[in-house]
Amino acid sequence: MINRRQLMLGASLLALTPSMALAQAKNAAEVAVEAAKKFAGTEISIVWEAGLQSLDPLNYSGPKWEKLTGIKVKVVEVPTDQMFTKIMQDFRSGAGAYDALNVIPSWMPDLVKAGALEPLDAMVDQFGYRDELQDIAAAYRDNQMKVGDKIYGFPDDGDVMLLYYRKDIFEDPKMMEEFKAKHGYDLAPPKDWKQFSEIGQFITDKMAPKTYGAGFFRAAPYPQYMYQERFRMEGGKFFDAETMKSTVNSDVGVKVLQDMLADNKFMPPGVEQWNFVDNLANFLQGATAMTISWPPYGRWAAGYGSGEEALNWVPKTQVAGKVGYSINPLGRPELGVGFALSVSSASKNKEAAYLFIQWLNSKQTSLERVQLPYTLRDPFRTSHYESAEYRKLWPDAGAYLDTIKLSGEKGLLDLSMLQQDKYDEAMSKALSSLFAGTDPKAVADEMAAQFDAITEKVGADKQKEIYQAWAAKPGAYP
Amino acid sequence: MALPFSRLHDAMSTDTYGHRLSVFSDRNFKYLMVAPGILILLLVGIFPLIYSLVVSFQNITMTDVDTSFQGLLNYKQLFRDARLWQALGHTALITAIALPLELVLGFLLAQLFLERMPGRQIFVALLVLPTVLSPIVAGATWRLMFDVRFGPIGQIVSYFAGEPVTLLWTVNPSLVYPAIIICEVWQWTPFMFLLLLAALSNVDQSQLEAAELDGASYWRVLRQIIMPAIKPVVAIAVLIRGLDLFRIFDIIWALTEGGPGSMTETISLYTYVIGFTQFDTSYTAAVAFLVVALLSVIVTLVLRRMELVK
Numbered sequence: 169m170i171n172r173r174q175l176m177l178g179a180s181l182l183a184l185t186p187s188m189a190l191a192q193a194k195n196a197a198e199v200a201v202e203a204a205k206k207f208a209g210t211e212i213s214i215v216w217e218a219g220l221q222s223l224d225p226l227n228y229s230g231p232k233w234e235k236l237t238g239i240k241v242k243v244v245e246v247p248t249d250q251m252f253t254k255i256m257q258d259f260r261s262g263a264g265a266y267d268a269l270n271v272i273p274s275w276m277p278d279l280v281k282a283g284a285l286e287p288l289d290a291m292v293d294q295f296g297y298r299d300e301l302q303d304i305a306a307a308y309r310d311n312q313m314k315v316g317d318k319i320y321g322f323p324d325d326g327d328v329m330l331l332y333y334r335k336d337i338f339e340d341p342k343m344m345e346e347f348k349a350k351h352g353y354d355l356a357p358p359k360d361w362k363q364f365s366e367i368g369q370f371i372t373d374k375m376a377p378k379t380y381g382a383g384f385f386r387a388a389p390y391p392q393y394m395y396q397e398r399f400r401m402e403g404g405k406f407f408d409a410e411t412m413k414s415t416v417n418s419d420v421g422v423k424v425l426q427d428m429l430a431d432n433k434f435m436p437p438g439v440e441q442w443n444f445v446d447n448l449a450n451f452l453q454g455a456t457a458m459t460i461s462w463p464p465y466g467r468w469a470a471g472y473g474s475g476e477e478a479l480n481w482v483p484k485t486q487v488a489g490k491v492g493y494s495i496n497p498l499g500r501p502e503l504g505v506g507f508a509l510s511v512s513s514a515s516k517n518k519e520a521a522y523l524f525i526q527w528l529n530s531k532q533t534s535l536e537r538v539q540l541p542y543t544l545r546d547p548f549r550t551s552h553y554e555s556a557e558y559r560k561l562w563p564d565a566g567a568y569l570d571t572i573k574l575s576g577e578k579g580l581l582d583l584s585m586l587q588q589d590k591y592d593e594a595m596s597k598a599l600s601s602l603f604a605g606t607d608p609k610a611v612a613d614e615m616a617a618q619f620d621a622i623t624e625k626v627g628a629d630k631q632k633e634i635y636q637a638w639a640a641k642p643g644a645y646p
Numbered sequence: 647m648a649l650p651f652s653r654l655h656d657a658m659s660t661d662t663y664g665h666r667l668s669v670f671s672d673r674n675f676k677y678l679m680v681a682p683g684i685l686i687l688l689l690v691g692i693f694p695l696i697y698s699l700v701v702s703f704q705n706i707t708m709t710d711v712d713t714s715f716q717g718l719l720n721y722k723q724l725f726r727d728a729r730l731w732q733a734l735g736h737t738a739l740i741t742a743i744a745l746p747l748e749l750v751l752g753f754l755l756a757q758l759f760l761e762r763m764p765g766r767q768i769f770v771a772l773l774v775l776p777t778v779l780s781p782i783v784a785g786a787t788w789r790l791m792f793d794v795r796f797g798p799i800g801q802i803v804s805y806f807a808g809e810p811v812t813l814l815w816t817v818n819p820s821l822v823y824p825a826i827i828i829c830e831v832w833q834w835t836p837f838m839f840l841l842l843l844a845a846l847s848n849v850d851q852s853q854l855e856a857a858e859l860d861g862a863s864y865w866r867v868l869r870q871i872i873m874p875a876i877k878p879v880v881a882i883a884v885l886i887r888g889l890d891l892f893r894i895f896d897i898i899w900a901l902t903e904g905g906p907g908s909m910t911e912t913i914s915l916y917t918y919v920i921g922f923t924q925f926d927t928s929y930t931a932a933v934a935f936l937v938v939a940l941l942s943v944i945v946t947l948v949l950r951r952m953e954l955v956k
Contacts, residue, residue, distance in 0.1 A: 250923075253922070253923065256708050256709070260708075260711065278708075282709045388905060437794070437810070438794035438795060438812050440814055441794060441816055587709065587924075589924065590924055593919075593924070597907045597908055600905045601906055601909070603817065603906065604818065604905075604906030604909065605818070605819060614907075
């Protein structure tokens with residue numbers, strides 16, 4: 169005889185059957201589209217980084233989603249440094265002006281602590297997305313998706329720092345011979361920062377002012393990612409895990425700052441004030457032989473997207489076909505920012521917002537999005553790295569994808585604490601002082617003092633818990 | 647049809663109670679009439695101040711909206727916050743250099759344009775152009791002018807030096823203040839110039855002519871006739887520009903964003919950063935009250951010194 173409990177269980181299973189069947193029959197993008205059709209005629213809003221990034225939802229994914237589901241997408245463009253603030257303001261006011269969000273993963277602890285992000289686990293299961301999440305590269309999936317054991321965002325941008333170098337210079341027989349004679353090893357992408365300095369100085373000595381050994385962005389806030397990577401790879405720790413006193417002014421910390429400052433000597437004059445675009449322009453015009461930056465440099469250097477109106481500001485590449493890609497010196501590059509797609513807990517249309525981000529993030533749609541030449545979304549799924557379609561985009565696209573994959577697998581996480589923006593600002597200010605000529609030891613001491621003041625204000629015990637959880641992640645320290 | 651006030655008043659004065667009311671009304675009617683306006687002004691003007699004062703004793707941040715009172719927590723922090731005092735120092739430095747420069751240059755220009763000359767109106771109009779620009783635009787323009795690769799200033803210097811000269815105006819600590827002062831003086835000297843030109847135009851010509859007939863030197867005329875005559879205008883101009891310089895934000899934001907490090911961070915920039923990027927709301931309120939207190943003292947002293955308030 170069937171009891172009441174069994175009857176209820178049977179009824180529940182029966183009720184779930186259509187959605188389970190739907191989930192099994194279709195991929196995550198199709199499931200999201202089908203489920204979202206009931207919201208046709210409504211509008212959802214999504215916060216997106218202003219500029220090139222926004223062209224994705226404005227020109228491509230937003231109109232396509234509307235065509236598929238009848239849901240309009242309103243894109244709220246916000247400069248990166250204001251995104252956290254705007255999201256929090258909307259949440260605090262309870263206005264619910266934003267439904268879906270782009271969130272920088274290192275902010276997640278703060279946003280979750282405040283209650284601004286909706287936990288997504290239930291909807292992930294309801295709409296059969298868990299399997300496709302496994303396709304996201306481990307560095308992002310394991311580190312940029314959850315706070316505690318709950319999912320709060322889908323990693324959606326494969327940000328990682330790559331080394332770009334001029335193959336034509338590195339493979340020039342005369343240069344190779346002279347370099348080996350001088351330094352005793354082959355002229356090749358540097359394996360450590362000593363080699364980087366030696367190669368950079370060698371090329372500058374041989375080719376400047378036409379071409380300098382290397383160029384980096386040095387204007388705030390970009391160098392802090394390079395600093396975070398080098399500091400940890402040289403053995404530095406940000407804090408004493410027990411006392412939470414900052415240790416960025418340790419001997420290692422001072423040495424890293426000294427080395428970063430010394431590198432400027434073989435870089436072009438004025439490198440101290442280079443931003444993202446200055447560095448890009450110099451590399452694309454052939455003025456620097458090596459640089460380290462995010463993946464879009466590689467696409468643009470190859471000429472991918474040239475002719476796109478939105479990329480008119482990118483200088484025409486003079487180095488297409490001459491650029492090699494490599495993992496950074498010491499082999500553990502900084503993941504550097506990244507974006508995850510989340511749902512605002514203040515949203516009045518959470519399900520529609522969720523379905524939109526599932527569709528955006530799905531294997532099918534995301535592969536289309538990371539190939540858009542005019543946006544900045546970088547490959548972040550195993551299926552992206554393996555995509556035959558992507559590998560045909562330019563002659564070296566395969567090598568490019570292989571390097572992104574390797575770098576992502578080895579990637580180091582950005583420091584992520586409560587009120588991380590303040591630690592970021594302290595690092596940016598410190599590096600800005602460094603490149604203005606302040607003594608590295610004084611810079612390190614000032615940065616440590618700033619870190620300690622922030623930790624004290626937030627509460628050392630609260631930070632200790634967050635820091636220990638962060639430090640336990642595989643990508644936190646080498 | 648509305649009754650005139652006097653008849654309304656008469657109508658209310660019909661018995662003893664009414665008489666008392668009438669006397670009260672006589673005395674206070676004027677206050678009654680202005681009360682709504684004053685109340686609204688108080689609400690609009692004073693309420694935010696009181697609210698900010700309350701907030702400054704709490705510990706509200708972007709992620710923590712605990713509104714319990716924390717005593718003097720934020721005010722104690724003011725004294726430990728080295729960056730705050732450095733920002734005040736930077737503000738004072740910029741004010742101390744830019745203000746006299748603008749005053750002297752403005753006065754010299756005003757003297758120059760006091761005389762009738764061909765094309766005077768066109769030159770004056772051109773001179774005033776920087777003042778009508780938004781300061782953020784002026785800052786952005788000068789940032790381009792100072793740019794190490796594309797800026798004309800570096801190119802001109804390199805031309806005269808005969809070799810490429812790398813001047814990092816927004817990075818080099820010894821150049822960054824001159825860059826800010828140049829931009830600030832370029833934009834606001836015309837403001838001083840206009841005020842002083844108006845003041846100089848109104849100096850009593852008969853006194854000047856009499857002094858000239860008596861053979862007085864230019865310096866004596868300047869000290870004993872011109873300066874006393876234009877003193878009130880100079881005082882107001884200095885006060886306005888002094889307050890503007892104390893609040894300087896846009897030009898520095900566009901040129902250096904307070905960098906390198908915090909080397910050019912003024913009190914307005916610092917307040918903006920802690921208030922609107924870090925959202926330390928309560929501490930920002932405490933900083934704002936510190937600034938209000940400092941400015942109140944300074945303005946009162948200046949006004950007394952200049953004998954504008956007696």
